[in-house]
Amino acid sequence: xxxxxxxxxxxxxxxxxxVVTVLEVRGNQIRLGVDAHHSIPVHRAExxxxxxxxxxxxxxxxxxRSEALNVSIGGxxxxxxxxx
Amino acid sequence: MFQRVVFEDGIPGFCHLTEFELSDTxxxxxxxxxxxxxxxxxxVAVASPWSFFPDYxxxxxxxxxAGLALSVAGEALLLCPVTFDGDQGPIHMNLRAPIVINRETxxxxxxxxxxxxxxxxxxxxxxxxx
Numbered sequence: 001x002x003x004x005x006x007x008x009x010x011x012x013x014x015x016x017x018x019v020v021t022v023l024e025v026r027g028n029q030i031r032l033g034v035d036a037h038h039s040i041p042v043h044r045a046e047x048x049x050x051x052x053x054x055x056x057x058x059x060x061x062x063x064x065r066s067e068a069l070n071v072s073i074g075g076x077x078x079x080x081x082x083x084x
Numbered sequence: 085m086f087q088r089v090v091f092e093d094g095i096p097g098f099c100h101l102t103e104f105e106l107s108d109t110x111x112x113x114x115x116x117x118x119x120x121x122x123x124x125x126x127x128v129a130v131a132s133p134w135s136f137f138p139d140y141x142x143x144x145x146x147x148x149x150a151g152l153a154l155s156v157a158g159e160a161l162l163l164c165p166v167t168f169d170g171d172q173g174p175i176h177m178n179l180r181a182p183i184v185i186n187r188e189t190x191x192x193x194x195x196x197x198x199x200x201x202x203x204x205x206x207x208x209x210x211x212x213x214x
Contacts, residue, residue: 038147041093043196051181051196052097054167054204058128058178059098061168062117 089118089185089192096181096194098126104192106130106163106185115166118183130163133179136208142182148195152186161185165194167205176205 004012011021018040023031034042086105094101103121114135119127133140142162144154154160163185165178180202185192 036147038151039092041151041193041196042147047180047196048096050204051178051194054178054181055095055097055128055165055194058165058167059126062127062129 087185087190088121089190091192091194093193095183096196101126116163118163129166129168130183131166131177132162133164133177133182136177136210137179137206140179142184142195142197143199144184144195145198148184148193152184152191152193153189154184154186159187161187166208175208175210177208178204179206180204 006012006022008022008025011019013019017037019035021033021035023033025031036042086107089104089106091102091104093099098120101120101122104118105121107117107119109116114131115129116131117127118130144152144160152160161184162182164182167176167178169176180199181194181196181204183192183194
C-alpha cells in the first residue's frame with residue numbers, strides 16, 4: 001500500500017481525474033473531499049461491502065421462491081412474475 | 085415483456101455483468117425480476133418501495149443524477165432489491181441501495197444513498213403464505 005502524509009487542504013491525485021483532498025481533521029475523524037467524474041462511483045467502504053453481501057444474498061434467494069409467490073397485503077395479490 | 089437495462093459499472097457484487105432485462109410488473113402484482121443477459125443464473129427480485137413504505141424518499145447525489153442523465157424525477161424508475169429468507173420466511177427490501185433506471189435510455193445504476201437511516205434490510209410488512 002502506498003502511504004502518503006498530507007495536511008488539511010492538501011490533496012492526492014489518483015490517475016488523471018480523481019483528486020482526494022483532506023478537508024478537516026477533528027479528533028479521530030478526517031473529512032475527505034473527492035473530485036471524480038460521475039462515471040466513477042465513490043462509496044464508504046463498509047456500506048459498499050454490506051450492499052455487495054445483500055446483493056449476493058438477494059440473488060441466491062430468488063430460487064427459494066420458485067413457486068408463484070402469493071403474498072397478501074391488504075387484499076392485494078402479489079405474484080412472482082417470473083418463476084425461476 | 086422485458087425492458088433492457090444497462091448497468092455500465094455492473095452492480096456491487098456482480099460488477100462483471102452489465103446487461104440485464106427487467107420483467108414487467110404482473111397485473112395486480114408487485115415483484116419484478118431483473119435478470120442478467122450475460123449470466124441468466126444471476127437474477128434478483130425487485131419492487132417499488134412505495135408499495136410497502138409510502139413515505140420513502142431517495143435523494144440522488146449530483147454525480148448519480150448526472151451519471152444516469154436524469155433531469156427530473158419522473159424520468160427515473162426506482163426499484164429496490166428484495167431478499168427472501170428461506171421459502172417461507174420473511175422478505176427484506178434494500179432501501180439504502182435502490183436500483184435507479186433512466187426510463188428513456190435504459191441506463192441503470194444501483195445507488196448507495198447517503199442517508200444512513202435507510203436500512204439495507206427492511207422487513208416487508210406483509211404476511212407470507214404460499
